[in-house]
Amino acid sequence: MASRKIWLWLSGAAVIVLFLPLLIKNSFLLGIFIVIGLYSIVSQGLGLLMGYAGQVSFGQAAFYGLGAYTAAILATRYQTPPLLCLLAAPFLPALVALIIGRPILRLREHYLVLATLGIGILVFALFKEFSDLTGGPSGLTGIPYLAIGHLVFDSDRDYFFLVWCVLGLVLLGMANLTRSPVGRVFRAIHSSEKAAEAVGISTASLKLQAFVVSAFLAGIAGALYSFWVTFISPSPFGFTTSVEFALMVVVGGLGTLWGPVLGSGIIVGLDKFLQWAVPEVLPTVGGEFEIIFFGVIFVIIMLFRPKGLLLPEKSIVAVAAKTEDR
Amino acid sequence: MGIESQYIQYLISGFTLGSIYALIALALVVTFNITGVFNLAIGEFVTIGALTAVSLREAGCPILFAYILAVMLAGLVGALMERTTIHPARKASVLTLIIITIGVSIALRGAALLIWKTHPYTLPSFVNTASINLLGAVIIPQSLFVLGLAVVAVGFLLVFFDFTFFGKAVRAAMMNRTAAQLVGINPGRLSMFAFTFGSIIAALSGIFITPITAATYDMGFTLGLKGFVAAILGGVTNVTGAIIGGLLLGVIEAFAAGTLSTGLKDAIAMIVMIIVLLTRPTGILGDR
Amino acid sequence: MLEVREITKVFGGLIAVNRISFKTRAGGILALIGPNGAGKTTIFNLVTGVLRPDSGQIIFQERSLNGLQPFQIAALGIGRTFQNLELFTNLTVAENVMVGAFRKSRVGFFRGVFRRPGTMREDQTLYREVLDLLEQLGLAEYVDLPASNLPFGQQRLLEIARALAAQPKVLLLDEPAAGLNPTESQELARFLRSLANQGHTLVLVEHDMETVMSLADDVVVLNFGTVIAAGTPAEVQNNPDVITAYLGEGEEEAC
Numbered sequence: 001m002a003s004r005k006i007w008l009w010l011s012g013a014a015v016i017v018l019f020l021p022l023l024i025k026n027s028f029l030l031g032i033f034i035v036i037g038l039y040s041i042v043s044q045g046l047g048l049l050m051g052y053a054g055q056v057s058f059g060q061a062a063f064y065g066l067g068a069y070t071a072a073i074l075a076t077r078y079q080t081p082p083l084l085c086l087l088a089a090p091f092l093p094a095l096v097a098l099i100i101g102r103p104i105l106r107l108r109e110h111y112l113v114l115a116t117l118g119i120g121i122l123v124f125a126l127f128k129e130f131s132d133l134t135g136g137p138s139g140l141t142g143i144p145y146l147a148i149g150h151l152v153f154d155s156d157r158d159y160f161f162l163v164w165c166v167l168g169l170v171l172l173g174m175a176n177l178t179r180s181p182v183g184r185v186f187r188a189i190h191s192s193e194k195a196a197e198a199v200g201i202s203t204a205s206l207k208l209q210a211f212v213v214s215a216f217l218a219g220i221a222g223a224l225y226s227f228w229v230t231f232i233s234p235s236p237f238g239f240t241t242s243v244e245f246a247l248m249v250v251v252g253g254l255g256t257l258w259g260p261v262l263g264s265g266i267i268v269g270l271d272k273f274l275q276w277a278v279p280e281v282l283p284t285v286g287g288e289f290e291i292i293f294f295g296v297i298f299v300i301i302m303l304f305r306p307k308g309l310l311l312p313e314k315s316i317v318a319v320a321a322k323t324e325d326r
Numbered sequence: 327m328g329i330e331s332q333y334i335q336y337l338i339s340g341f342t343l344g345s346i347y348a349l350i351a352l353a354l355v356v357t358f359n360i361t362g363v364f365n366l367a368i369g370e371f372v373t374i375g376a377l378t379a380v381s382l383r384e385a386g387c388p389i390l391f392a393y394i395l396a397v398m399l400a401g402l403v404g405a406l407m408e409r410t411t412i413h414p415a416r417k418a419s420v421l422t423l424i425i426i427t428i429g430v431s432i433a434l435r436g437a438a439l440l441i442w443k444t445h446p447y448t449l450p451s452f453v454n455t456a457s458i459n460l461l462g463a464v465i466i467p468q469s470l471f472v473l474g475l476a477v478v479a480v481g482f483l484l485v486f487f488d489f490t491f492f493g494k495a496v497r498a499a500m501m502n503r504t505a506a507q508l509v510g511i512n513p514g515r516l517s518m519f520a521f522t523f524g525s526i527i528a529a530l531s532g533i534f535i536t537p538i539t540a541a542t543y544d545m546g547f548t549l550g551l552k553g554f555v556a557a558i559l560g561g562v563t564n565v566t567g568a569i570i571g572g573l574l575l576g577v578i579e580a581f582a583a584g585t586l587s588t589g590l591k592d593a594i595a596m597i598v599m600i601i602v603l604l605t606r607p608t609g610i611l612g613d614r
Numbered sequence: 615m616l617e618v619r620e621i622t623k624v625f626g627g628l629i630a631v632n633r634i635s636f637k638t639r640a641g642g643i644l645a646l647i648g649p650n651g652a653g654k655t656t657i658f659n660l661v662t663g664v665l666r667p668d669s670g671q672i673i674f675q676e677r678s679l680n681g682l683q684p685f686q687i688a689a690l691g692i693g694r695t696f697q698n699l700e701l702f703t704n705l706t707v708a709e710n711v712m713v714g715a716f717r718k719s720r721v722g723f724f725r726g727v728f729r730r731p732g733t734m735r736e737d738q739t740l741y742r743e744v745l746d747l748l749e750q751l752g753l754a755e756y757v758d759l760p761a762s763n764l765p766f767g768q769q770r771l772l773e774i775a776r777a778l779a780a781q782p783k784v785l786l787l788d789e790p791a792a793g794l795n796p797t798e799s800q801e802l803a804r805f806l807r808s809l810a811n812q813g814h815t816l817v818l819v820e821h822d823m824e825t826v827m828s829l830a831d832d833v834v835v836l837n838f839g840t841v842i843a844a845g846t847p848a849e850v851q852n853n854p855d856v857i858t859a860y861l862g863e864g865e866e867e868a869c
Contacts, residue, residue, distance in 0.1 A: 050421075056421060103604045104600075106604075107603060107604075107607070110420065110562070111558075111607060113421075113424055114554055114558060114603065115599075118596040118599045119596070121551065121592060121593075121596050122597060125590065125592045125593035128589055129589045129590055173728070174727075176726060176728065176729035177727045180727075180729065180734075181712065181716055181719055181740075184705065184709055184712065184713060184716075185713055185716050187702070187705060188705060188709075188710075188713040190704065191701075191702040191703050191704045191705065192700040192703075194664070194684075194696070194700050195700035196685075197683070197684040198662065198684060198685075198688050198693065198694050198777070199688055199693070199713065199716070199717065199776060199777065200689035200717040200780055201688075201713070201716055201717060203685070209723050213723070239547075243428055243432075246425070247425065289436045290436065291436035292436030292440065293433075293436075294433070295428075295430060295431070295434070297429075298428070298432070299411050299426050302418070302426045302429065303414055306415070306418050
């Protein structure tokens with residue numbers, strides 16, 4: 001089975017995930033891994049859009065934020081049970097993606113980049129502006145902890161397991177999807193939309209599906225974020241986050257299953273490392289100027305490894321079918 | 327203030343900021359036409375221009391000299407950016423190039439933060455004349471300088487494109503990149519010129535706007551963004567369109583901020599851009 | 615089957631296709647010939663919805679195709695190959711053909727995500743069917759290679775295989791024999807004839823006169839976007855207009 005290798009990888013990863021909290025007692029480090037998990041969920045969705053459907057989004061933080069705010073608003077203003085909020089939250093970003101997707105995805109290259117970037121900034125501005133609902137720039141407080149029955153996710157260790165379990169499910173679904181005939185069609189669209197249309201495939205609706213899924217996953221991650229930090233303000237959902245999401249996908253490797261996870265790890269890790277290391281080495285300078293290195297590292301990766309660190313496997317399905325044939 | 331004079335006030339501030347958007351859009355459009363790269367780092371050059379001028383002036387440099395040096399430095403950084411990041415990746419995909427310009431923009435913003443911290447700075451107005459009163463609205467003299475800069479920049483471009491050999495070659499390259507190579511223009515040199523030129527225009531607009539709005543290390547982000555919107559409004563490849571797009575955006579924003587809410591300024595700009603992208607991808611002047 | 619009525623397409627003042635009409639017979643092979651720039655590929659693009667005609671009608675099975683999207687037209691049963699090759703270069707040869715058959719499968723997004731055993735079985739059955747088809751076209755040895763590794767002529771054959779996998783009723787072939795050697799060309803002609811005998815209707819654009827004359831049931835000769843002659847190969851060959859306008863040049867090209 002094609003999935004045997006994936007199962008192996010997934011179970012290997014699961015073992016690491018299980019033991020990680022035993023090794024890491026430091027809650028700061030555990031927090032970093034939670035963020036990596038959350039960002040991996042977002043970048044998995046974005047990876048489907050960018051690496052398979054061949055489209056770009058520089059506004060993904062908008063969907064992440066919509067998920068976070070939907071969950072937070074439902075929980076704080078309407079006293080909805082947290083679990084229900086978590087389940088409901090991704091549908092708003094998915095709906096938004098469904099509505100704007102068809103016209104937006106007709107655009108190409110720079111135009112698509114700018115349109116998605118514009119949507120990201122627009123939604124960010126609306127978070128700040130609709131303060132009756134969102135609390136404006138000062139944010140929303142008092143978001144309850146997530147509880148499933150009697151299980152309350154109030155420690156970082158529990159939350160770590162929750163986030164990585166969700167990520168595991170997302171990875172499994174994504175592995176299945178990209179190895180299915182649908183995944184093959186996505187790769188085909190990436191190569192020639194004209195030819196895909198000529199065999200009766202509606203490229204517009206497939207691209208839209210990928211866009212909606214990417215928004216849905218970003219929404220899940222956003223809702224999980226809300227219940228973890230229990231306080232949200234607009235600032236984590238701005239342009240910089242959108243750019244980081246896109247970078248995660250590209251740096252990790254377009255069209256790969258593990259690329260977005262690797263990319264999330266690298267970018268979150270690098271960010272936190274620089275925040276720690278730069279003041280250690282250069283104690284005299286304050287601020288957040290470590291972003292210099294951030295920018296420089298991206299430029300270097302793009303110059304020397306424009307396809308990202310991991311490369312896509314070739315033609316998984318045909319090979320799988322063949323081995324079973326014999 | 328009566329409602330008419332209020333509207334005139336909006337119009338004046340719209341044109342002032344709009345001129346800056348127009349200049350940045352102009353820089354973007356010229357670079358895009360020559361190289362095919364949409365320079366998402368353009369806003370950082372606005373910052374570099376403005377803040378270098380501030381520092382040089384504080385260091386005791388004569389003011390005009392400080393301005394000229396600041397603009398030259400921005401041009402140099404632009405040329406350096408082209409040589410080290412764009413030129414080596416000239417055959418890469420659009421996505422790669424966009425990410426590169428974003429990476430450069432992040433790095434430059436970080437450098438600006440390191441050098442100038444988060445303090446706001448300002449430059450003196452170019453002249454010390456009192457504000458002018460026009461039908462009840464107030465015009466700051468500096469606004470006139472900003473408008474003047476836009477006019478001069480466009481005038482310079484027209485002369486440059488129409489009367490110099492290099493200018494004509496650039497114009498040819500803007501229409502057809504292979505054609506320029508045929509007449510013996512080195513495309514690498516053109517690309518470097520485009521980035522240098524764009525950076526200079528951006529730096530100039532930074533220096534001109536600072537007496538009005540003050541300068542911070544991250545001023546370029548919003549201004550750059552509005553430059554993109556203005557360029558999109560004008561159709562991305564059209565110099566005249568970029569100017570009109572910038573002025574239009576400035577006026578729309580001023581009225582939106584005045585009549586609705588200041589916080590909605592950015593949102594309105596984005597809505598305008600998205601609507602134009604979806605309905606008239608060739609811009610407001612484009613055919614279709 | 616497929617009928618084109620007086621279609622016209624103008625590109626910036628230049629009339630690329632000028633009131634062209636023709637009609638295919640079910641199970642027949644119709645060839646469009648004419649010098650370069652005669653408008654042959656433009657006609658294909660008009661029929662498949664890539665371009666919109668400025669005037670005229672395109673009728674398929676009593677239904678107008680005007681205004682439909684390319685994928686809708688393909689789904690109705692009009693397949694095509696591309697003159698400038700539009701293979702899925704990042705997929706294997708077999709996968710290219712499997713994508714061709716995708717529309718017929720019932721695998722959607724959710725079935726893909728949940729990996730139902732039925733889905734994978736269906737895919738393996740499809741793979742075996744694809745092997746048969748590739749064998750018929752002499753591509754058996756390349757099955758699991760990336761499509762981009764195929765020799766040029768074989769890439770054209772793969773385009774045909776992919777189009778056939780979508781089970782079209784009418785197949786538009788844009789210079790299918792270009793890049794093939796004479797033996798391969800003859801094999802292709804035999805294969806195309808067998809397709810027609812199975813009930814496929816073929817429309818082909820071809821430069822190689824020998825292939826056209828021996829294969830086609832009907833020939834439409836185009837020059838500067840207009841039809842200058844139409845009929846059986848024998849009729850067309852003896853038409854003096856055709857001889858002056860095209861055949862002289864065609865012979866040269868065939869050499």
